[in-house]
Amino acid sequence: GAGVSQSPSNKVTEKGKDVELRCDPISGHTALYWYRQRLGQGLEFLIYFQGNSAPDKSGLPSDRFSAERTGESVSTLTIQRTQQEDSAVYLCASSLYVSVNTEAFFGQGTRLTVV
Amino acid sequence: AQSVAQPEDQVNVAEGNPLTVKCTYSVSGNPYLFWYVQYPNRGLQFLLKYITGDNLVKGSYGFEAEFNKSQTSFHLKKPSALVSDSALYFCAVRSGSSNTGKLIFGQGTTLQVKP
Numbered sequence: 486g487a488g489v490s491q492s493p494s495n496k497v498t499e500k501g502k503d504v505e506l507r508c509d510p511i512s513g514h515t516a517l518y519w520y521r522q523r524l525g526q527g528l529e530f531l532i533y534f535q536g537n538s539a540p541d542k543s544g545l546p547s548d549r550f551s552a553e554r555t556g557e558s559v560s561t562l563t564i565q566r567t568q569q570e571d572s573a574v575y576l577c578a579s580s581l582y583v584s585v586n587t588e589a590f591f592g593q594g595t596r597l598t599v600v
Numbered sequence: 601a602q603s604v605a606q607p608e609d610q611v612n613v614a615e616g617n618p619l620t621v622k623c624t625y626s627v628s629g630n631p632y633l634f635w636y637v638q639y640p641n642r643g644l645q646f647l648l649k650y651i652t653g654d655n656l657v658k659g660s661y662g663f664e665a666e667f668n669k670s671q672t673s674f675h676l677k678k679p680s681a682l683v684s685d686s687a688l689y690f691c692a693v694r695s696g697s698s699n700t701g702k703l704i705f706g707q708g709t710t711l712q713v714k715p
Contacts, residue, residue, distance in 0.1 A: 489643070516701050527707040528644075528690065541702055576643060583701035585632045585694045586651040591643040 487511075489592035491577050497598045498567055506562040506595045510579030517560050518578040518589055519552060528576065534560060535583045567599045602627045604693050606706035613681045613713055621676040621709045623691030631693050633674040634703065635665055638688040647689075650674060661685070681713045 490509040498504050510517050519531040530544040534554040545551070549567075554560040564571055574596050578589035603626045613619045625631055632651055636644040648659025655667045665676045676689060691706040 518701070518703070520705075528692075528705040530702055530704070533702055535701070578644075580701065585701070586649070587701070588634060588646045588649055589701075589703060590646065591636075593641075593643045 489577055489579050489590055491575075491592035491595050493595060494593060495596045495598075497600060500569060500599055501566055503563065503565045504567055504597065506564075506575050506577075506597070508560045508562070508577030508579075508592060510558065510560070510577070511590055512558075514579035514581055514590075515557060516580045516583040516587075516589070517554055518580075519560070519562050520576045520578065522574045522576055522594070524573070531562070531575075533583070564597075567597075569599045572597055572599045602693055602695050602704045604691050604704055604706035606689075606691055606709045608709050609707075610710045610712060613711070615683050615713050615715050616680050619676075619678050619681045619685070619711065619713070621689050621691075621711060623674045623676065623706060624672050625674060625691070625693045626672065627693055627695040629695045631672075631674075631695065633665075633667065634692040634694075635659065635663070635674075635676050636690045636692065636705075637661075638690065638708075640687075644690065647676070681711075683713050683715055686711055686713045 492507045517534040520528040532542045549565045552562045574594040576594045578591040580587045580589040605624045634649045635647040650657045650667045658664045690708050692703040
């Protein structure tokens, strides 16, 4: 596609429910990143993929969070047993390669609200 | 550990005046530096990057940034601000000594340009 696409754009869920957030990267981009942006705060790194592998999962806040990527394309971020502190905008980005000098392109984000 | 600091939560400037948004960084190895802009309810857009070479980097929408190795800074500048430049600006860094593509972001600076 022309850009990084994320769905849904907004999600309201009840505390304790599981949610799945989807990211479609730019076609041909081998690197994919997930970030979290809490209200009024900066971007918090969660995980990145090189192809279908996740070399760095260091930012996942707890074992309730998991992510996978298939076909070197779509990625899903799953949050189990959601808590109110999970409320945030979840941003996905992709880049052509995993390289220090390659910029990442971001999607519009999924705004998650846990009530 | 890599880190980025944006010391100003908000910068106010009158339209037509020059603007500066400050960023300092801390990395081991060579720094690779990026600026992104976030308009309300939209994802992050890439503005410019410093990889190597000239310390003054030119990017989108008339923005430029100056890399200063001795001061470990990468301030974003524009000679003449527009009201439409009002947005949230993020500085980000990768370390050349790292084998990860992870971008570390600052907390963001809100730029307010008044007519």
